Amino acid sequence: LIQNDTSNKYWDSIVRCMLNIWGVMLFIRLSWIVGQAGIGLAVLVIAMATVVTTITGLSTSAIATNGFVRGGGAYYLISRSLGPEFGGAIGLIFAFANAVAVAMYVVGFAETVVELLKEHNLIMLDQMNDIRIIGAITIVVLLGISVAGMEWEAKAQIVLLVILLVAIVDFIIGTFIPFESKKSKGFFGYQGEIFYENFGPDFREEETFFSVFAIFFPAATGILAGANISGDLADPQLAIPKGTLLAILITTVVYMGIAVSVGACVVRDATGSINDTFVGELTNCTTAACKLNFDFSSCEKGGCPYGLMNNFQVMSMVSGFAPLISAGIFSATLSSALASLVSAPKIFQALCKDNIYPGFLMFAKGYGKNNEPLRGYLLTFLIALGFILIAELNVIAPIISNFFLASYALINFSVFHASLAKSPGWRPAFKYYNMWVSLVGAILCCIVMFVINWWAALLTYVIVLGLYIYVTYKKPDVNWGSSTQALTYLNALQHAVRLTGVEDHVKNFRPQCLVMSGAPSSRPALLHLVHAFTKNVGLMICGHIHMGPRRQAMKELSTDLPRYQRWLIKNKMKAFYAPVHAEDLRDGAQYLMQAAGLGRMKPNTLVLGFKKDWQSADMNDVDTYINLLHDAFDFQYGVVVIRLREGLDISHLQGQDPKGPALNMADQKLLDASSQFQKKQGKNNIDVWWLFDDGGLTLLIPYLLTTKKKWKDCRIRVFIGGKINRIDHDRRAMATLLSKFRIDFSDIMVLGDINTKPKKENIAAFEEMIEPFRLHEDDKEQDVADKMKEDEPWRITDNEIELYKTKSQRQIRLNELLKEHSSTANLIVMSLPVARKSAVSSALYMAWIEALSKDLPPILLVRGNHQSVLTFYS
Numbered sequence: 001l002i003q004n005d006t007s008n009k010y011w012d013s014i015v016r017c018m019l020n021i022w023g024v025m026l027f028i029r030l031s032w033i034v035g036q037a038g039i040g041l042a043v044l045v046i047a048m049a050t051v052v053t054t055i056t057g058l059s060t061s062a063i064a065t066n067g068f069v070r071g072g073g074a075y076y077l078i079s080r081s082l083g084p085e086f087g088g089a090i091g092l093i094f095a096f097a098n099a100v101a102v103a104m105y106v107v108g109f110a111e112t113v114v115e116l117l118k119e120h121n122l123i124m125l126d127q128m129n130d131i132r133i134i135g136a137i138t139i140v141v142l143l144g145i146s147v148a149g150m151e152w153e154a155k156a157q158i159v160l161l162v163i164l165l166v167a168i169v170d171f172i173i174g175t176f177i178p179f180e181s182k183k184s185k186g187f188f189g190y191q192g193e194i195f196y197e198n199f200g201p202d203f204r205e206e207e208t209f210f211s212v213f214a215i216f217f218p219a220a221t222g223i224l225a226g227a228n229i230s231g232d233l234a235d236p237q238l239a240i241p242k243g244t245l246l247a248i249l250i251t252t253v254v255y256m257g258i259a260v261s262v263g264a265c266v267v268r269d270a271t272g273s274i275n276d277t278f279v280g281e282l283t284n285c286t287t288a289a290c291k292l293n294f295d296f297s298s299c300e301k302g303g304c305p306y307g308l309m310n311n312f313q314v315m316s317m318v319s320g321f322a323p324l325i326s327a328g329i330f331s332a333t334l335s336s337a338l339a340s341l342v343s344a345p346k347i348f349q350a351l352c353k354d355n356i357y358p359g360f361l362m363f364a365k366g367y368g369k370n371n372e373p374l375r376g377y378l379l380t381f382l383i384a385l386g387f388i389l390i391a392e393l394n395v396i397a398p399i400i401s402n403f404f405l406a407s408y409a410l411i412n413f414s415v416f417h418a419s420l421a422k423s424p425g426w427r428p429a430f431k432y433y434n435m436w437v438s439l440v441g442a443i444l445c446c447i448v449m450f451v452i453n454w455w456a457a458l459l460t461y462v463i464v465l466g467l468y469i470y471v472t473y474k475k476p477d478v479n480w481g482s483s484t485q486a487l488t489y490l491n492a493l494q495h496a497v498r499l500t501g502v503e504d505h506v507k508n509f510r511p512q513c514l515v516m517s518g519a520p521s522s523r524p525a526l527l528h529l530v531h532a533f534t535k536n537v538g539l540m541i542c543g544h545i546h547m548g549p550r551r552q553a554m555k556e557l558s559t560d561l562p563r564y565q566r567w568l569i570k571n572k573m574k575a576f577y578a579p580v581h582a583e584d585l586r587d588g589a590q591y592l593m594q595a596a597g598l599g600r601m602k603p604n605t606l607v608l609g610f611k612k613d614w615q616s617a618d619m620n621d622v623d624t625y626i627n628l629l630h631d632a633f634d635f636q637y638g639v640v641v642i643r644l645r646e647g648l649d650i651s652h653l654q655g656q657d658p659k660g661p662a663l664n665m666a667d668q669k670l671l672d673a674s675s676q677f678q679k680k681q682g683k684n685n686i687d688v689w690w691l692f693d694d695g696g697l698t699l700l701i702p703y704l705l706t707t708k709k710k711w712k713d714c715r716i717r718v719f720i721g722g723k724i725n726r727i728d729h730d731r732r733a734m735a736t737l738l739s740k741f742r743i744d745f746s747d748i749m750v751l752g753d754i755n756t757k758p759k760k761e762n763i764a765a766f767e768e769m770i771e772p773f774r775l776h777e778d779d780k781e782q783d784v785a786d787k788m789k790e791d792e793p794w795r796i797t798d799n800e801i802e803l804y805k806t807k808s809q810r811q812i813r814l815n816e817l818l819k820e821h822s823s824t825a826n827l828i829v830m831s832l833p834v835a836r837k838s839a840v841s842s843a844l845y846m847a848w849i850e851a852l853s854k855d856l857p858p859i860l861l862v863r864g865n866h867q868s869v870l871t872f873y874s
Contacts (some may be wrong), residue, residue: 015161017247019335020222022164022254024108024393027329028312029215030255031262035308037212038201039263043256045213049220050252052448055441056408057223057248058433059415061241065429066418075347078407081414083482084356089467090410091351093460097221097403098344099380102139103387104218104396105337110134111393112329115313128391135388139341142334143381146341147374160335167319167328168254174319175261183294184277186270186307187318193288195264202268204309214398214452219255221404222336223248241430258315266314269299270306341384345376352376356476402449402456406464409445412438423486500599510538511638511701514596514603516589516628517542520564520577522651526609526642528677529858531573532711533704540575541596541603542568545588553581586624586631593635604865605697606632610643610853614846619773623794626842633834633865638697641832641861643853646673676858681711685746687822689719689814689830696741697864702829703743714826715746719817724752751817758812766812766851770796773843794842804840807833811852818856825857832861 025033034042063077075094079087110131117123117130124130145156178189188194201209223244267289276295289296296304304310311317316325349371351357352364363375387396418426419435449457515530517523520542527542534540544560546553557579564577578596582588589606597603606628614622632639642648646669653667663671686702699718705711718738722730727750734748775795777785789795801808811833822828833852835845853859 014243014247015157016339017222017244018251019157019161019164019332020339021219021247021251022168022222022332024105024329024333024336025216025219026255026258026332027167027315027325028108028112029219029393030258031266031308031314032312033212033216034198034259034263035268036201036203036207037209039195039199039260041201041209041212042259042263045209045216046252046255046259048213048448049217050248052405052408052441052444053220053223053248054245055437055444056411057244058430059412059438059441060223060244061430062415062428062433062438063411063418064240066426075351078410078414079351079354079356079482080480081418081482082410083480083484084354084476084478085468085471085484086410086414088351088354088356088471088476089464090407091347092357092467093403093463094407095344095348095351095380096383097400097407098340098347099383100387100396100400100403101218101221101340102142102337102344102380102384103135103390104393104400105333105340106135106138106142106384106388107131107391107393107396109138109330109333109337110388110391111312112326112333116326131391132389135391136385138334139337139381139384139388142338142341143377145338146345146377147372156338157335160331163327163331164335167324167331168258170321170324170328171258171315171319172261174321175265177320178265181274182317183292184270184274184306185272185311185317186267186289186296186314187265188267188289188292190261190264191288191292193291194267197288198263198266198268198308202309210451211398213448214401215394217401217448217452218397218404221400222251222339262308262314262318265318266308267296268307268309269296269304270294270310271296271298271304272306341377341380344380344383345373348376348379349373354476354478356471356474356478398453398456401452402460405445405449405452406460409442409449412441412445416442417484417487421484421486421490426486496599496601499601502600504600509700510534511605511697511704512539512597512601512603513605513607513640514541514543514592514637515575516545516606516608518544518649519560519651520544520573520575521567521654523609523648523674524571524650525644525674525677526607526648527571527573527575528675529642529860530607530640531575532677532708533701535574535708537704539597539601539603540573541592542575542577543589543592543596544577544579545585545592546579546581547584547588550581557581584624585621586627589628590631590635593632593637603637605638605640607640607642609648610641610849610861611846612643612647614850615769615772619792619794619843622846623842626845630837633863636865638694638862638864639832640701641849643856643859643861644673645855645857646670648674650674677710679710681714681826683713683715684826685717685822685824686711686714686827686829687717687719687825689818689822689828691721691814691831692863694831694862694864698829698831698862699738699741699743701860701862702827705827706744716744717747717749717825718745719749719751719821721754722750722752726750727752749821754813754817755810756813758809758816762812762816763809766808766847769850770801770843770847773841773847774798774801796841796844796847800841800844804844808844808848808851811848815852815854815856818852823857828857828859830859830861832863834863 030042033045037045060077063081067080075087075091078090081087113134114123114127114130118127124133175190178187203209203212267287270289276298277293278295285295285297287296296307298304299307306317308314313325316322316329319325348360348363349366352360352362355361355364363373363379365375366372367374390396415433415438416435419438446457449460511534513530513534515527517527520527530540542564544564546556546560560579561577564579568575568577578592580588580591582591593603593606608625608628611617611622611625614625629639629641646666650670653663653671686705688699688702690698702716706714706716718734720730720734730750731748734750735745738745738748773794773796775785775789775797777789778798780788789797814830818828818830830852833848835848849861853861
């Protein structure tokens with residue numbers, strides 16, 4: 001009982017495969033193929049097809065046993081293995097190929113019916129139109145059976161297989177009974193002379209070995225018939241490998257046996273006239289027929305109706321009881337047509353359910369308890385009907401061959417790809433496969449496609465590539481753990497490891513930015529601007545520090561990671577999201593600066609937004625902010641501080657009801673500013689104020705910006721400090737330097753008045769700004785002042801103000817010059833002033849940055865880590 005149950009599990013698959021493989025070609029084209037190619041090459045044609053199908057069968061078995069197989073056959077196997085890009089492309093092509101296959105089998109059936117009508121002088125219009133009429137009626141009947149459901153169709157398959165087997169036995173018996181009446185039609189029973197004559201090829205009517213192969217190959221395409229109904233099999237993991245491989249073995253033996261039999265029994269040309277017999281010897285006749293006392297020499301001029309070359313119904317003629325062969329043809333063609341008519345809508349339904357092509361979603365709907373794809377049946381019916389109207393079997397067959405071969409190539413490539421990716425999830429229960437054999441199979445399929453029809457192969461490749469690009473561009477929201485993902489990971493890992501063995505070189509320097517963004521969606525302008533100069537150039541990591549209770553933070557970390565990484569992808573940002581939990585902001589930033597990245601792909605530049613609310617914020621937070629800059633320099637990082645007049649943080653505006661109250665003017669300006677770097681920047685200026693040599697980062701960032709599409713029309717203007725009596729000399733020296741660095745610029749301005757004292761009102765405004773943060777130690781007792789400085793280390797001492805008076809005034813003066821020269825620039829990139837750690841208080845340093853950058857267009861304050869990032873040398 002157990003054994004019987006196991007055999008039943010793959011019986012469905014083997015029945016389907018055998019019925020599909022023993023299709024129209026077995027009865028009405030195999031004899032013609034033997035006539036054209038000869039017995040030797042006909043066996044080679046069958047063997048070549050078998051090699052391709054066996055390798056594909058092994059690959060199919062490997063994929064089918066690597067996890068649960070649902071409905072969708074080849075599409076399901078390829079999409080779940082290679083991903084939606086290849087799966088979507090091949091699913092559409094494979095469903096279409098199956099729909100066209102329905103037409104091929106129906107035309108084969110109609111051809112046989114018309115031959116019978118011809119024998120009894122019952123032709124309605126002419127042969128071609130009769131094939132169309134009978135084909136159209138047949139497909140309507142088949143559609144009715146298919147729509148009736150799988151139970152009906154499955155029962156019909158068993159009956160059809162029995163008829164088919166009886167027909168094959170009938171033919172074999174017939175080869176041993178050579179009736180006299182059949183000799184004039186070219187059938188003499190097994191004869192050595194006929195075997196010898198028919199062993200070599202005799203290609204006619206521009207046929208070649210490969211054109212004959214193209215016509216035969218669809219006979220072998222039935223190997224996926226079992227896989228195509230994977231959703232209806234009790235145990236697809238067992239049924240598909242056993243059923244497919246057994247079916248290939250049995251059908252190949254039968255094909256080869258019949259090819260040899262028919263080649264040994266029937267001559268290539270025969271007149272069908274009993275008057276062509278002769279007694280004695282003909283001196284000028286050397287054919288096998290002549291040796292058997294028949295003179296068919298008149299056939300050399302063409303026009304003979306019988307023989308392997310001329311009569312597609314040779315097997316009927318040879319058989320013991322011709323109606324059985326007709327029944328076999330009807331059985332083979334109708335069963336294959338029925339199998340394809342069921343397969344095509346089910347494949348298409350599976351494809352549509354995955355919503356890879358949103359336009360086809362309507363075809364995903366199923367009806368009844370078996371979820372029958374009625375809309376898919378109707379579409380398949382219309383496609384098949386269109387091809388039935390061609391009414392030429394030899395025209396339809398090569399079209400199908402191409403599409404089936406493309407599917408087979410990808411199934412084989414899937415196995416190679418999955419094995420190459422070394423994914424731990426790739427562990428098929430079926431062990432008799434080899435990745436290199438599968439690769440050879442894939443290459444063979446591609447070669448055979450070209451050999452059959454080079455332009456059709458090219459067209460198929462273009463269609464597959466077009467669909468692949470479309471799906472890649474659309475990025476359907478599916479995750480099937482494909483081998484493409486596994487291989488991407490493996491390649492990334494191998495390259496990252498290889499990169500660790502390469503020493504850094506100034507020529508390969510690229511800004512790798514750790515952006516203190518918080519939640520990425522809260523500071524879009526910050527990210528878009530940084531992304532503009534890191535995209536396809538360097539690394540960008542969005543750091544987000546979670547503070548507060550550990551348990552709550554851990555919960556937030558796990559939900560934020562996929563959410564914000566998705567946000568970055570959706571906004572087309574090539575960046576990583578890196579959240580950490582820490583007690584405070586400074587600790588979190590230190591963790592990120594030390595641990596973010598991998599190997600050589602580590603950040604080298606810290607990017608943060610300017611703390612706009614510093615004057616009203618808790619000064620301990622300001623102290624922490626300034627310490628972040630000092631920590632970055634300690635870790636050998638470059639630093640970029642970005643300031644927008646309107647601000648950067650829009651988190652308080654997110655999640656607001658669009659129908660709610662209107663935003664105030666400040667919030668509206670902030671919202672508008674948050675998207676300004678997503679637009680094309682036009683023919684405006686990027687002003688670079690290069691005041692210190694920090695290694696060249698201040699120059700490199702603007703250059704990288706101008707290489708991007710949105711910024712490419714912007715001009716770089718360079719501003720430098722200099723002496724009034726050396727302005728021309730300094731400009732020439734700078735121009736020479738920039739040309740050596742190969743950086744294009746539109747203008748160089750040397751500022752001779754950079755050291756002039758600022759306006760009194762601006763100095764007064766600066767003093768007023770720092771007043772609340774002063775210690776005023778001269779007005780206090782020594783111990784009170786010391787205690788106050790200890791508790792509030794950010795406070796500005798009187799000594800400090802005096803000591804750094806010149807530096808303070810320089811920031812005020814630079815702001816005046818910036819307003820004078822760069823108030824219309826799209827972006828200002830300027831050297832960031834640096835304060836000595838523990839010598840300059842946080843409040844004074846913050847006041848410098850405020851005084852320098854207030855009331856200006858977007859400004860990047862940049863300071864490299866003094867390692868050279870630009871070089872003269874190639």
